[in-house]
Amino acid sequence: MGSKKNVTFSDIAKYTNFSKTTISRYFNNPDSLKLENQQIISDALVKLNYQENKVARILANGKTEFIGIIIPDLYHHYYSEMLSQILSTYETFHYKFLVFIGDKSEKSERLYIQELLAYKIEGLIILSHTIPSVELSTLPIPIVTIEREDKFVCSVNTDNYMGGYQAAGLLARHGCDILIHVNSPSSELVPAHGRLLGFSDFCREHGMKHQVILQEFGHTHETALPLLTSLMEDLARDYAYQKKGVFISNDTDANLLLNLLFRKYGTLPDDWLLVGFDNSPISREAVMSISTIGQQVDKLAYEAVRLLVEQMNERKKRNPVPLKEPVHKIIPPVLFRRDTTEKHGARCRPAN
Amino acid sequence: MGSKKNVTFSDIAKYTNFSKTTISRYFNNPDSLKLENQQIISDALVKLNYQENKVARILANGKTEFIGIIIPDLYHHYYSEMLSQILSTYETFHYKFLVFIGDKSEKSERLYIQELLAYKIEGLIILSHTIPSVELSTLPIPIVTIEREDKFVCSVNTDNYMGGYQAAGLLARHGCDILIHVNSPSSELVPAHGRLLGFSDFCREHGMKHQVILQEFGHTHETALPLLTSLMEDLARDYAYQKKGVFISNDTDANLLLNLLFRKYGTLPDDWLLVGFDNSPISREAVMSISTIGQQVDKLAYEAVRLLVEQMNERKKRNPVPLKEPVHKIIPPVLFRRDTTEKHGARCRPAN
DNA sequence: TTGTACGCGTTATCAC
């Protein structure tokens, strides 16, 4: 008890008069031992207080069961929930996760990847945006990205186009005169850009008057507040007496706008409807619950890991058949109708 | 290029006509080689495209540089920020983190610990509450807990007592007639219990009229809303015409109460003051910014890792001196004065 | 300053 050295297969072998091989088999293929001997070894394990050493196992069979994750931050609820869901797949796939926060430079992110490769991770999940997918595709292990530029690697993304389309549809159904989409300017290569397309297409297809406002509001209240204030005032002026349907592509800013409206009018005026994006906690916790387009984070996470595990398994076969083309999996979004749209609707059509 | 087998020290040794030892030294003690030879090896590394293998290194020297983390969830901002800060210490200490979400049973959590031990983690950070510290103290590696029962292990905690004291003090300074503390019933062993003590002590020491309400509001809007509604009505009735200072020990519920008040009165009435706990995003994003007691998550995280690393380093010495007693590090909280208290104060004493 | 030989704890390949 409390002896310095760890108990190894050798010790157990000596103690039980078996060979190391047999001990190994006890763990990896127990049925190949006779029941009687299984029991003997089993007893010895507790008697000697054996602690398994998977590092040695890795060295011997090359399987680390490690997956690396690089995620931009955990500040946004979207990311922390995603990480949570990814980690939860341990219950299913039994892969362990080495996690890095990659909100730094490209250089440091490459360092993270090198570190992960040094630990012989079998696959890598990337949510950060810094390293282009061409470069990722050159790595010697399977890669899956989530909601980022993914041209040359496998990915799992939300159907952002449908999300934008749904948001516009919801606002249109409530009889808005003008549909406004507020978004930060983004590359056409990132999936989130689809929201804009979906929104615009719906409006065009249905002959809706609409406007797209591309603006960066920054990451703090302090920067966002004045910008959103003037946005609100502009819209109120430009579209006075018109029913304004605003689709803001994140809940945080939607909430901010809602609060500004509340402070100005004491409530959400009847000629304002709001739809956010993400279904983050604030959309439920706001003064008035915010309608929003939610991503199915659990499914995104699960599919990402599944897609990765599939490829990792393929590589372990004697004749691995690598993918010819990167696979891009699409998960539909979910529309949450809440007070910032339904309150009005309920008033207009109480029967519905 | 694309050859199946990995390049090893042997390959480099052959290629450069050095021995494996010299290659090893190049990595671990480069100054012991002459500059010229360092260059030769360096060139060979890129030529052969060597990828280091830390798994083999671990087996040889026993140092994994792994730290395990078990955290209850990432849904609460407090936990996700904590995890983020812990992971960020990679920049300082270069330890890698294996993360498990431990919101399950005691049994599954023990399994996580076994798995972590199998990967030879050098230390373990525990934020989940399921396994008592007596049991944790028997593990063969250093343990540090954060904000949980910690009698038999090292820990880092917020000075909850001071937090409760400060909250009461803030409300008292604003001339409240009655101070109310709302909290969920908790064991006296968990650090959070200190909030209650600090609050009560302040009130007693300063002869403030006060009431403590211990109630569980659950984890969803649906369960919390009716309970908080009746709480609000009870308080409004019991303390009509009195200035009510309410210290709710989490921001989510504080926000909910604020919203209820807003819906009822259209604003936060002058006879209501609110202080929350955690400084979570909602406290800033609410209709009216919520005064709150914040934990210094960055410091908690850093100190936890530092405390752990210290002990892990101690163990690597030839004559390790284990701690006689568990160390409990205390971090002061930070008071954020915001609109739910200062708005009133500003009105009463505009000069201040 | 560099090399030899062995150990780390497991798995894989044979052979029996």
Add this chain to the structure above:
DNA sequence: GTGATAACGCGTACAA
């Protein structure tokens, strides 16, 4: 069913 032996890739006395 079970055992001997050689990997796996690197670190480290010890020797030179």
